[in-house]
Amino acid sequence: MIDALFVVPGNAKGVYQKLSADYSAIETPTWALLLAESCRSVGHDVKILDVTAEKLSHQNALDRIIQINPRLIVFVVYGQNVNAGTTSMSGAVALSNLIKLNKINSPIIYIGSHVQALPIEALEKEKSIDIVCTNEGVYSLWNLLSLEKINPVFLSKVKGIGYRDFDKVCLTEPEKVVPQERLEIDLPGYAWDLLPCKDMPFDLYRSPMWHAEYDFNQRSPYAAIQTSLGCQFKCEFCMINIINRNDNDPIGVAGNYSSMRYWPTDFIIKEFDKLIEMGVSTIRIVDEMFLLNPKYYIPLCEKLAERNKNDSLRMWAYSRIDTIKRPGILDLVRSAGIKWLCLGIESGDKQVRLEVSKGKFEDVNITKVIEKVHEADIEVMANYIFGLPKDNKATMKKTFDLSKELCTAGWNTYAAMALPGSQLYKNAIDMKYKLPDNYAGYSFHAYNTQPLPTEYLTPEEVLDYRDKCFTSYHTYKPFLKKIESKFGKKAAENIKNMTKIKLKRQILGD
Numbered sequence: 001m002i003d004a005l006f007v008v009p010g011n012a013k014g015v016y017q018k019l020s021a022d023y024s025a026i027e028t029p030t031w032a033l034l035l036a037e038s039c040r041s042v043g044h045d046v047k048i049l050d051v052t053a054e055k056l057s058h059q060n061a062l063d064r065i066i067q068i069n070p071r072l073i074v075f076v077v078y079g080q081n082v083n084a085g086t087t088s089m090s091g092a093v094a095l096s097n098l099i100k101l102n103k104i105n106s107p108i109i110y111i112g113s114h115v116q117a118l119p120i121e122a123l124e125k126e127k128s129i130d131i132v133c134t135n136e137g138v139y140s141l142w143n144l145l146s147l148e149k150i151n152p153v154f155l156s157k158v159k160g161i162g163y164r165d166f167d168k169v170c171l172t173e174p175e176k177v178v179p180q181e182r183l184e185i186d187l188p189g190y191a192w193d194l195l196p197c198k199d200m201p202f203d204l205y206r207s208p209m210w211h212a213e214y215d216f217n218q219r220s221p222y223a224a225i226q227t228s229l230g231c232q233f234k235c236e237f238c239m240i241n242i243i244n245r246n247d248n249d250p251i252g253v254a255g256n257y258s259s260m261r262y263w264p265t266d267f268i269i270k271e272f273d274k275l276i277e278m279g280v281s282t283i284r285i286v287d288e289m290f291l292l293n294p295k296y297y298i299p300l301c302e303k304l305a306e307r308n309k310n311d312s313l314r315m316w317a318y319s320r321i322d323t324i325k326r327p328g329i330l331d332l333v334r335s336a337g338i339k340w341l342c343l344g345i346e347s348g349d350k351q352v353r354l355e356v357s358k359g360k361f362e363d364v365n366i367t368k369v370i371e372k373v374h375e376a377d378i379e380v381m382a383n384y385i386f387g388l389p390k391d392n393k394a395t396m397k398k399t400f401d402l403s404k405e406l407c408t409a410g411w412n413t414y415a416a417m418a419l420p421g422s423q424l425y426k427n428a429i430d431m432k433y434k435l436p437d438n439y440a441g442y443s444f445h446a447y448n449t450q451p452l453p454t455e456y457l458t459p460e461e462v463l464d465y466r467d468k469c470f471t472s473y474h475t476y477k478p479f480l481k482k483i484e485s486k487f488g489k490k491a492a493e494n495i496k497n498m499t500k501i502k503l504k505r506q507i508l509g510d
């Protein structure tokens with residue numbers, strides 16, 4: 001019997017509507033890979049079942065779980081992008097309900113942003129969940145796997161978990177996350193060899209369209225890798241740092257646990273080497289703030305540049321817009337094979353932006369920064385948010401007009417949501433705002449997406465504007481002309497086809 005099976009659940013039907021068939025990315029499951037390798041390093045026998053990548057039906061996934069018969073079933077529920085932890089609960093819970101219906105005895109534990117944010121609520125609501133981890137769960141998992149028996153008497157001794165003792169939900173004392181000085185020891189890399197594949201490693205995973213320059217054929221093989229964990233900022237719309245949680249408040253707020261940890265360069269470059277040796281050149285660097293701390297990113301980029309002599313790597317990374325002003329940085333980044341930077345611009349209105357970003361930005365000239373990035377032959381995936389608390393029609397238009405002026409090769413805009421784990425979620429509860437009726441409603445692309453109102457706008461007005469701007473930008477002539485000249489006619493065609501898929505929205509009366 002193996003000790004733990006890490007299950008990466010698929011999304012429930014309809015979460016991404018028709019976009020899921022061809023357009024949405026399929027990411028390698030970072031935390032399932034990290035936890036699997038960590039447990040292996042202390043002697044446990046583990047496997048990964050990636051329901052999303054293998055496109056398994058729940059019945060097929062259940063059959064595989066029965067066949068593997070693990071001692072502990074570990075659902076790792078973070079989603080395809082950092083904001084999708086709650087959305088992914090829909091598919092996860094459907095599968096764990098099916099497991100319980102079939103009277104499988106192995107306990108089910110959940111690790112992921114939703115249960116970190118709302119551990120008590122999750123256990124009260126979802127009877128198929130036996131245990132939750134209240135943070136990243138490395139040490140809790142080790143300790144659980146060392147228990148003689150997994151029952152309430154023993155569970156009460158494991159820190160950093162929640163569990164049910166008959167009908168009563170109990171949280172144990174908080175557990176620490178892996179400290180910086182032990183990162184390469186207790187989180188010693190990625191269990192890449194446990195991922196499923198069809199003909200070659202990583203061929204079941206695919207990048208976002210834009211990362212592959214809008215060419216379907218370049219999307220696989222694909223992998224995502226983190227070189228650091230967490231973020232030092234406290235943006236109110238973001239729930240990234242909930243993973244570092246060190247208290248038992250019923251509603252966790254990510255901004256209370258902001259911190260960053262880095263793997264040493266000599267250690268993490270070996271993980272890139274493994275990917276490159278296995279034939280992967282399309283790579284996402286998932287770090288929330290890759291270009292923040294030069295002590296780490298400069299030597300790493302230098303080492304990546306040595307491996308990118310023929311410009312074969314196609315990578316992307318996140319950055320702040322104000323840290324890439326450092327002289328020479330952009331050329332180094334480009335030589336490392338980072339061909340796209342994903343920049344959180346959020347709003348074209350300074351007041352709206354500063355209100356929620358809590359010191360994230362120095363006041364920079366966004367247009368000039370983007371120009372410099374383009375001059376370095378790096379494309380930009382620009383991220384914006386409509387419906388931040390101070391947004392009105394004029395400020396949202398300002399954001400959209402700025403996005404057209406910047407004319408970046410990638411454009412992403414979401415309607416602000418009360419994501420569990422974010423300050424906006426806590427505020428929404430306090431303000432008694434309407435929240436989504438189910439997990440899928442927290443998706444940016446679902447039929448029943450339920451965004452937040454602003455001080456001046458209804459959720460309907462925000463979502464309607466977001467969807468119209470999506471089409472408007474992707475059919476904007478200067479944008480399509482740019483795509484055609486950079487990536488060819490086919491790429492522009494692919495974008496035009498994508499815009500034919502219209503998302504249906506319940507709150508807009510579809």
Ligand code: SF4
Pocket residue numbers: 231232233234235238239240288289344360
């Ligand atoms: S900068 Fe803000 S939005 Fe980005 S990861 Fe950090 S807290 Fe989240």
